[in-house]
Amino acid sequence: MTTKQFMIVNRKAPYGTIYGWEALEVVLIAAAFEQDVSMAFLDDGVYQIKKGHQTKGIEIKAFEKTFRALEDYDVTKIYVDQESLTERGLTADDLTIPVEVLSRAEIGKRMEEQDIVLAF
Amino acid sequence: MALEVNGKTYETDEEGYLIALGDWNEEVGKFLAQQESINLTDAHWEVINFLRDYYTEFQIAPAVRVLTKAIGKKLGADKGNSQYLYELFPYGPAKQACKIAGLPKPTGCV
Amino acid sequence: MLHIINKSPYDRPALDSVLKTGTGAILLIEDGVYAVAKGGAAEPKVKAALGKFKIYALTPDIEARGIADRVTDGVIQVDYAGFVDLVAENKTNQSWL
Numbered sequence: 001m002t003t004k005q006f007m008i009v010n011r012k013a014p015y016g017t018i019y020g021w022e023a024l025e026v027v028l029i030a031a032a033f034e035q036d037v038s039m040a041f042l043d044d045g046v047y048q049i050k051k052g053h054q055t056k057g058i059e060i061k062a063f064e065k066t067f068r069a070l071e072d073y074d075v076t077k078i079y080v081d082q083e084s085l086t087e088r089g090l091t092a093d094d095l096t097i098p099v100e101v102l103s104r105a106e107i108g109k110r111m112e113e114q115d116i117v118l119a120f
Numbered sequence: 121m122a123l124e125v126n127g128k129t130y131e132t133d134e135e136g137y138l139i140a141l142g143d144w145n146e147e148v149g150k151f152l153a154q155q156e157s158i159n160l161t162d163a164h165w166e167v168i169n170f171l172r173d174y175y176t177e178f179q180i181a182p183a184v185r186v187l188t189k190a191i192g193k194k195l196g197a198d199k200g201n202s203q204y205l206y207e208l209f210p211y212g213p214a215k216q217a218c219k220i221a222g223l224p225k226p227t228g229c230v
Numbered sequence: 231m232l233h234i235i236n237k238s239p240y241d242r243p244a245l246d247s248v249l250k251t252g253t254g255a256i257l258l259i260e261d262g263v264y265a266v267a268k269g270g271a272a273e274p275k276v277k278a279a280l281g282k283f284k285i286y287a288l289t290p291d292i293e294a295r296g297i298a299d300r301v302t303d304g305v306i307q308v309d310y311a312g313f314v315d316l317v318a319e320n321k322t323n324q325s326w327l
Contacts, residue, residue, distance in 0.1 A: 016260045031183075
């Protein structure tokens, strides 16, 4: 199978829309087919990996937990925009998985390196 | 679609996967296994329980490659290989074992 | 009047628009609740607005988003029953979609 470099870009908060979960499913599918997958979180997308989601009250699956399975899928290139974190009063310690915090410009550079970029 | 076990009705999707995860119990598991013509042994239950734990922890049913690796890590290399898992679940460990465990079809499983 | 906002203040200008336009009460739901998380750029706006508005936020949405430990002081949390009461108490209400 040809391996391509995929980047899934997440810019939406979780739960308010279905984009976050859909993006994660695409990541899992691409990774199951042994593609080289990375994820970038910017703008409200950083909220998807904020720790401590308690979704019982809204009756939606807490897919924060699913991000912790990414390592099993060999998805370890997780980039987070520093500026987006700061604007929301968050740091890497607030996040549920280990990430690489980068500047906007560095994330842009990584986007340029991809074969396929899918934005959610 | 639906199935009936001990007088109780359980809803399933068109491929026979349980709709509500919380509906599952061992009796339902046994019934689903029977439908798949699988005679459940301790080795089967080990995988089924592993899958249910995996789902509780990560909210997904893992893809075969991931399942194999994760089982190897937890239960040992002699079980963490596709030959062992396909012997237990001939039509695919992810597909068949997930169904019996009452989980949704694994993401990316076609 | 009750102003209902369901969009993140970092994604859409609904909150800014309400703060400039309205009076009365604001209820933040869904992604709108991010406005009441301390430490973010929205915190000073919400704090300033507390003098002019009563600001409510829906607890199940706050909990779902993992920000229950950082809700700005002065914001009143309500559950679904409280949401219904607010809608009933206010003569008019408007969703800023």
